Amino acid sequence: MGPLSETTPQAGADAALPLLRIDAVGKQFGGFTAVDGVSLDIKPGEFFALLGPSGCGKTTLLRMLAGFETPDSGRILLHGKDVAQMPPHQRPVNMMFQSYALFPHLNVRDNIAFGLRRAGMPRAEINARVAELVALVRLEGLEKRRPEQLSGGQRQRVALARAVARRPQLLLLDEPLAALDKKLRDSTQRELLALQRKLGLTFIVVTHDQDEAMTLADRIGVMNAGRLAQVATPRQLYEEPHSRWVAEFVGDVNIVEGRIEAREGGRLRVATQGAGMLTALAPRDLGDAADVCVAIRPEKIRLSQRAPADHAGAATINRLEGTIAGVNYLGSVSSYTIALDGGATLRASLANAARVSADAYAAGQRVTVWFAPDDCIVLDR
Amino acid sequence: MSARNIFTRPARLAAIAPYGWMVLFFLVPFGFVLKLSLSQVANAQPPYLPVFDFGAGWQALVAAVSALSLDNFRLLLSDQLYLLAGLRSLTVAATATALLLLIGYPIAYAMSRLPRRWQPLAMTLVIVPFWTSFLIRVYAWINILQHDGLLNQVLLALHVVSEPVVWLSTDTAMYIGMVYSYLPFMILPLYATLSKLDPALLEAAADLGSSPLQSFWRVTLPLSLPGIGAGALLCFIPLVGEFVIPDLLAGSDSLMIGQTLWLEFFTNRDWPVAAATAVMLLLILLLPLVIYDRFQRRQMVRS
Numbered sequence: 198m199g200p201l202s203e204t205t206p207q208a209g210a211d212a213a214l215p216l217l218r219i220d221a222v223g224k225q226f227g228g229f230t231a232v233d234g235v236s237l238d239i240k241p242g243e244f245f246a247l248l249g250p251s252g253c254g255k256t257t258l259l260r261m262l263a264g265f266e267t268p269d270s271g272r273i274l275l276h277g278k279d280v281a282q283m284p285p286h287q288r289p290v291n292m293m294f295q296s297y298a299l300f301p302h303l304n305v306r307d308n309i310a311f312g313l314r315r316a317g318m319p320r321a322e323i324n325a326r327v328a329e330l331v332a333l334v335r336l337e338g339l340e341k342r343r344p345e346q347l348s349g350g351q352r353q354r355v356a357l358a359r360a361v362a363r364r365p366q367l368l369l370l371d372e373p374l375a376a377l378d379k380k381l382r383d384s385t386q387r388e389l390l391a392l393q394r395k396l397g398l399t400f401i402v403v404t405h406d407q408d409e410a411m412t413l414a415d416r417i418g419v420m421n422a423g424r425l426a427q428v429a430t431p432r433q434l435y436e437e438p439h440s441r442w443v444a445e446f447v448g449d450v451n452i453v454e455g456r457i458e459a460r461e462g463g464r465l466r467v468a469t470q471g472a473g474m475l476t477a478l479a480p481r482d483l484g485d486a487a488d489v490c491v492a493i494r495p496e497k498i499r500l501s502q503r504a505p506a507d508h509a510g511a512a513t514i515n516r517l518e519g520t521i522a523g524v525n526y527l528g529s530v531s532s533y534t535i536a537l538d539g540g541a542t543l544r545a546s547l548a549n550a551a552r553v554s555a556d557a558y559a560a561g562q563r564v565t566v567w568f569a570p571d572d573c574i575v576l577d578r
Numbered sequence: 579m580s581a582r583n584i585f586t587r588p589a590r591l592a593a594i595a596p597y598g599w600m601v602l603f604f605l606v607p608f609g610f611v612l613k614l615s616l617s618q619v620a621n622a623q624p625p626y627l628p629v630f631d632f633g634a635g636w637q638a639l640v641a642a643v644s645a646l647s648l649d650n651f652r653l654l655l656s657d658q659l660y661l662l663a664g665l666r667s668l669t670v671a672a673t674a675t676a677l678l679l680l681i682g683y684p685i686a687y688a689m690s691r692l693p694r695r696w697q698p699l700a701m702t703l704v705i706v707p708f709w710t711s712f713l714i715r716v717y718a719w720i721n722i723l724q725h726d727g728l729l730n731q732v733l734l735a736l737h738v739v740s741e742p743v744v745w746l747s748t749d750t751a752m753y754i755g756m757v758y759s760y761l762p763f764m765i766l767p768l769y770a771t772l773s774k775l776d777p778a779l780l781e782a783a784a785d786l787g788s789s790p791l792q793s794f795w796r797v798t799l800p801l802s803l804p805g806i807g808a809g810a811l812l813c814f815i816p817l818v819g820e821f822v823i824p825d826l827l828a829g830s831d832s833l834m835i836g837q838t839l840w841l842e843f844f845t846n847r848d849w850p851v852a853a854a855t856a857v858m859l860l861l862i863l864l865l866p867l868v869i870y871d872r873f874q875r876r877q878m879v880r881s
Contacts, residue, residue: 263781265781285785286787290785291786294781296778300782301779302800311786315788316787
């Protein structure tokens with residue numbers, strides 16, 4: 198299934214009705230186009246991640262959803278109602294800020310209750326809701342503390358509790374974990390997921406960290422230069438990138454450029470620069486272009502000291518000869534750089550499955566590199 | 579005291595400098611004034627008694643010390659003139675400070691919301707009046723406010739009034755002069771606090787359902803309290819002792835304490851009573867300072 202069919206709204210079933218429809222939204226700052234005609238549907242209960250390099254427009258898009266920026270063009274439909282011009286304080290949307298933006302003059306309790314008080318909720322109900330939220334984010338006993346008396350992780354949890362206090366239809370999270378250190382980030386990711394499932398809220402998270410996006414999100418929208426480059430599940434994004442840019446941005450990848458020489462059934466024969474003739478799975482939506490590039494993920498590449506035995510189908514396996522140029526030991530995996538005899542350089546990563554004192558291959562060693570045609574992604578240059 | 583231990587020896591020496599300054603330029607002169615306030619006026623040179631003569635021996639010194647008395651303070655407390663002057667000083671200073679806050683806050687707020695690159699210019703515009711002598715600027719107001727002055731001419735030309743209004747020698751003129759002269763002292767600390775306010779806090783407030791007015795009331799105002807305190811104090815304290823502005827712009831029917839002090843000193847040549855007035859003024863001004871200090875300490879503990 199192509200990722201595009203994911204974004205197409207399915208008519209009929211209520212569950213598939215988008216909670217949020219972003220329709221051709223654009224935003225310029227001066228002469229700079231920050232967001233360039235982005236369209237996107239978000240389903241209720243979904244955990245969606247906007248992923249992209251800094252300056253790609255993901256934060257601007259999020260700020261337009263919150264109401265802090267007004268789109269120059271397009272519509273933002275929340276439950277079918279256009280909220281594009283609605284001021285932030287009237288939107289049934291809440292945001293968790295990257296800096297947390299906790300009110301320094303208010304304690305934990307009053308920070309969490311801030312939005313409830315503005316909504317005019319009765320005092321008893323506010324007290325009950327705050328107590329519930331404090332328990333939910335495990336801040337019992339810290340209600341009277343002020344933000345500067347809390348640790349980074351505690352502040353993050355106050356910000357989260359404050360943001361979900363009003364039970365928003367849509368919660369926007371701007372780099373929610375960026376300020377935490379690595380260890381804390383991992384446990385917080387799990388908590389965030391659990392909280393989202395428990396409250397049944399719809400989350401849109403903006404992040405530049407692809408591991409975070411992969412861990413958290415049901416779907417990821419990769420943004421580049423103000424446009425959505427691809428919207429897909431984490432697996433599709435990694436295994437079926439739609440463009441060279443996405444393939445290179447998400448994860449590690451080897452790219453060799455070449456020309457399509459022949460089409461044989463579902464296979465393509467690609468004459469590459471520096472990696473000989475490669476057989477690759479023909480993508481469904483490849484155009485007429487003959488100039489393409491072939492992308493292979495490093496963990497899909499196998500190495501062996503001798504060529505694999507000629508068994509049935511071996512002819513269809515891509516097999517190249519080369520020399521190990523460098524080894525990087527990274528703990529769980531080792532990354533090998535191979536200078537192919539044809540001139541190209543590939544990187545392969547092998548899991549260090551056993552506790553051994555040396556890497557499987559040493560620099561200078563001759564190796565055979567092989568990988569399946571199905572693991573080759575053919576993309577437009 | 580653990581705070582003391584973090585300083586190295588040279589740092590501690592450097593920390594002594596401000597204390598040395600305080601002793602030399604505040605405590606010692608204040609000692610003179612205090613002694614003077616306990617003396618009696620005399621037709622002599624200097625115009626008071628007793629005079630401490632450290633060369634005249636121990637007996638003379640003891641006699642001089644025992645000649646000191648609280649008579650001047652009793653006079654200050656018994657004579658309505660001084661009490662009224664003190665009261666007027668406090669009310670005038672409080673009123674002027676309130677006016678300054680009302681006018682200065684919007685200006686400082688607007689400055690802090692300007693694009694970053696325009697803010698230094700706005701800051702300069704606030705400070706520019708300081709490049710001219712304070713006295714000249716107050717004299718300029720006399721020109722503007724007098725019977726055929728600029729203000730009356732403009733009001734007449736615009737047909738706002740049919741007769742020239744008496745501005746000069748009124749409290750209105752005095753307040754105009756005070757607000758004009760002290761405005762930078764109110765704006766600068768307010769601007770300093772407001773420009774440090776994280777815009778994300780206002781976005782968070784709006785996100786949580788606050789209208790712009792509610793955001794101001796619940797977030798901006800409470801967070802600018804330190805600036806309000808500093809600005810109010812910077813204006814209120816010198817305003818209580820203000821002499822030039824009321825003398826030049828206000829009427830002569832009621833005096834501020836600074837004016838009585840001046841009268842005692844230069845017109846009556848009663849240095850001891852003038853010194854006692856100065857001591858009283860200081861005691862009055864200690865109160866807001868102590869309150870502000872408490873407030874600041876609480877802020878320090880918080881952060």
